[in-house]
Amino acid sequence: MTATEFNRSIDAIWRMESARVIAGLMRLVRDIGHAEDLAQDALVAALEQWPREGLPDNPGAWLMAAAKNRAIDLRRRKKMTDRKHEELRRGARTRRGTETAEEDDIGDDVLRLMFMSCHPVLATEARVALTLRLLGGLTTDEIARAYLVPEPTIAQRIVRAKKTLADARVPFEVPRGRELAGRLASVLEVLYLVFNEGYSATAGDHWMRPSLCEEALRLGRILAELAPDEPEVHGLAALMEIQASRAGARVGPGGEPVLLLDQNRGRWDQLLIRRGLAALRRAEELGGANGPYALQAAIAACHARARTPGETDWKRIAALYESLAERTPSPIVELNRAVAVSMASGPAAGLELVDALTSERSLKSYHLLPSVRGDFLFKLGRLDEARAEFQRAASLTRNGRERTLLLGRADACTKSKP
Amino acid sequence: MRFMIIVKGSKETERGAKPTNRLASEMAAYHEELAKAGALLDGSGLHPSARGWRVQYSGARRTLVDGPFAEAKELVAGYTLIQAKSREEAVEWSRRFPNPSVDGREAEIEVRQLYELEEIIPDNGVIGRFQKIGIGAKKK
Numbered sequence: 001m002t003a004t005e006f007n008r009s010i011d012a013i014w015r016m017e018s019a020r021v022i023a024g025l026m027r028l029v030r031d032i033g034h035a036e037d038l039a040q041d042a043l044v045a046a047l048e049q050w051p052r053e054g055l056p057d058n059p060g061a062w063l064m065a066a067a068k069n070r071a072i073d074l075r076r077r078k079k080m081t082d083r084k085h086e087e088l089r090r091g092a093r094t095r096r097g098t099e100t101a102e103e104d105d106i107g108d109d110v111l112r113l114m115f116m117s118c119h120p121v122l123a124t125e126a127r128v129a130l131t132l133r134l135l136g137g138l139t140t141d142e143i144a145r146a147y148l149v150p151e152p153t154i155a156q157r158i159v160r161a162k163k164t165l166a167d168a169r170v171p172f173e174v175p176r177g178r179e180l181a182g183r184l185a186s187v188l189e190v191l192y193l194v195f196n197e198g199y200s201a202t203a204g205d206h207w208m209r210p211s212l213c214e215e216a217l218r219l220g221r222i223l224a225e226l227a228p229d230e231p232e233v234h235g236l237a238a239l240m241e242i243q244a245s246r247a248g249a250r251v252g253p254g255g256e257p258v259l260l261l262d263q264n265r266g267r268w269d270q271l272l273i274r275r276g277l278a279a280l281r282r283a284e285e286l287g288g289a290n291g292p293y294a295l296q297a298a299i300a301a302c303h304a305r306a307r308t309p310g311e312t313d314w315k316r317i318a319a320l321y322e323s324l325a326e327r328t329p330s331p332i333v334e335l336n337r338a339v340a341v342s343m344a345s346g347p348a349a350g351l352e353l354v355d356a357l358t359s360e361r362s363l364k365s366y367h368l369l370p371s372v373r374g375d376f377l378f379k380l381g382r383l384d385e386a387r388a389e390f391q392r393a394a395s396l397t398r399n400g401r402e403r404t405l406l407l408g409r410a411d412a413c414t415k416s417k418p
Numbered sequence: 419m420r421f422m423i424i425v426k427g428s429k430e431t432e433r434g435a436k437p438t439n440r441l442a443s444e445m446a447a448y449h450e451e452l453a454k455a456g457a458l459l460d461g462s463g464l465h466p467s468a469r470g471w472r473v474q475y476s477g478a479r480r481t482l483v484d485g486p487f488a489e490a491k492e493l494v495a496g497y498t499l500i501q502a503k504s505r506e507e508a509v510e511w512s513r514r515f516p517n518p519s520v521d522g523r524e525a526e527i528e529v530r531q532l533y534e535l536e537e538i539i540p541d542n543g544v545i546g547r548f549q550k551i552g553i554g555a556k557k558k
Binding site: 008009011012013015016055059107110214217218219220221222225226271275 | 455
C-alpha cells in the first residue's frame with residue numbers, strides 16, 4: 001500500500017469509527033469537546049503508527065484504547081497537581097474493569113450521543129451541524145460546503161454548541177419516561193431536516209445534494225437499529241428510504257427537477273422501496289401507524305406501490321393527509337391534502353381547499369402555494385390567472401432550477417391560449 | 419457506492435451443510451454491526467448448485483444443464499450487499515467479514531462494486547428499457 005492509499009484507508013476507518021470512539025469516551029470524560037479532542041489524538045497516533053506497523057485487526061478497538069489511555073494519562077498528570085480528581089480516577093478504574101460490558105454498550109453510547117447533539121437546548125442549525133460532525137464524521141469544511149456557508153461559520157456554530165451543552169450540563173444519557181417522546185422528536189427532526197436539505201436544496205443551483213440525503217438515511221438506519229422499539233424511528237426510516245428511491249428519477253438530464261407524476265418509475269430504486277415498505281410495516285406493527293412520520297411514509301408508499309401514475313390511490317392519500325392534518329395541523333399539510341383531493345375529486349375541489357389557505361400568513365412567501373394554485377387554475381382552463389400564479393411562485397423560490405421550471409409553466413399558459 | 423461481498427462456495431456449502439452455531443453467531447454479529455453502521459442493504463445465502471441449473475449458449479443454440487457443478491470454489495454461496503461512502507470503507511468492511519467456511523479453515527470472499535447502468539451501456543434508449551423494469555443501481 002502506498003502512503004496515500006494508507007491515509008485514505010485511515011480516513012475511511014476514522015469516518016466509520018469516530019462516532020463510536022467519541023461516544024465511548026463520553027463515559028469517561030462527559031464533555032463533548034474533550035471527548036472529541038481525545039479521539040483526534042487517537043487519530044493522530046494512528047496516522048503515525050499504522051503506516052509503520054500495519055492496520056490493526058480491530059481498528060475501532062485500537063482507536064478507543066489509544067484515546068482512553070490518553071484520557072487516563074492526562075488525568076494522572078492532573079491528579080498530581082490536583083488531589084480533588086481522585087474521585088474521577090476511581091471512576092476510570094471501575095470503567096476499565098468492565099471493558100467487555102462497555103464493548104456491548106457502544107451502540108447505546110452512540111444513541112446517547114445522538115440525543116445529546118440533538119438536544120433542544122441548542123438552536124436547530126447548531127443541532128444539525130453538531131450531529132453531522134459527531135455522528136456523521138463529516139469535517140466542518142464538508143458541512144460548510146453542503147450548506148453553502150463559509151467554513152468558519154460552521155466551525156463557530158459547533159464550538160458554541162459544545163459550550164452550550166457543557167454550560168447547561170446536559171447529561172450523556174437516553175432520556176426516559178415522559179421526556180423521551182419530546183427528545184426523540186428532536187432527533188428525528190434533525191435527521192429529516194438534513195435529509196430534506198439534501199433532497200430539495202433550499203438554495204443554490206443544484207436541485208439536490210445527494211451526500212446530505214445519504215448521510216441522513218445512514219443515520220436514520222443506525223437509529224432504527226439502536227432504538228428498535230420506537231415506531232416513529234421506523235416511520236422516518238421508511239419515509240427517507242422511499243423518498244431516496246426516487247433520487248435518480250427526480251432530476252432530468254439537464255439537472256432540472258422532474259415532478260413526481262412525470263418521473264420515469266422504472267428509475268425508482270426498487271431495493272430502497274422494498275426497504276422502505278419493510279420499515280413502514282415495522283412502524284405499523286409497533287402500533288405507530290398514526291405517527292406523523294409513519295403517515296408521511298404511508299403516503300410515499302402509496303406512490304411507490306403504483307406502477308403508473310394512473311394507478312395511484314389518491315383517495316387513500318387524501319385520507320392519510322387528513323389524518324396527518326389532525327395529528328400535526330399545518331398549512332403545508334393542508335396544501336398537500338389539497339393536491340391529493342384534486343387528484344381524487346378534480347381540480348375544483350382542490351382549488352376550494354387552496355383558496356382557504358391564501359390568507360394564511362405563514363405561507364405568504366411560500367412558493368409552492370402559488371405553484372399549486374397555478375396548477376389547479378391551469379387544469380380548469382383559467383390560464384391568465386394560472387400564469388400570474390406561476391410567475392409569482394417563480395419570484396418566490398430561491399432555487400434556480402425550480403425557478404426555470406416555474407417560468408416554463410407560466411410560458412405554457414400563454415402558448416396554450418387558443 | 420454499493421458493493422457486493424460474495425462468499426465463494428466450498429465442499430461444505432455444496433453439501434448444504436448448515437453453519438455451526440459459532441459461524442452463525444459470528445455472521446449475525448457482523449451483519450448487526452453493518453446494520454448499526456447504516457451500511458447493510460441486503461444479503462442472503464444460496465442453496466447448493468445441486469438445486470440450480472445453467473443455460474449454455476453456442477450461437478443460437480441453448481442447452482439447459484442441471485447442477486450440481488464441479489469447481490465449488492468458482493460458485494457463489496451467498497452475498498451481502500453494502501452501501502459505503504468510499505472504496506476504502508468497503509475494503510474495511512470486507513476485512514471484518516468472518517471466515518465463512520463451515521469447517522473454520524480455508525475460504526474466500528470476493529468484493530465487487532455495483533455498476534450504475536450509465537457506466538456500462540452507452541445507448542440511452544437501452545438504459546431506459548432496463549430502468550423501466552428496475553434493473554441497475556440508480557445514480558445518486
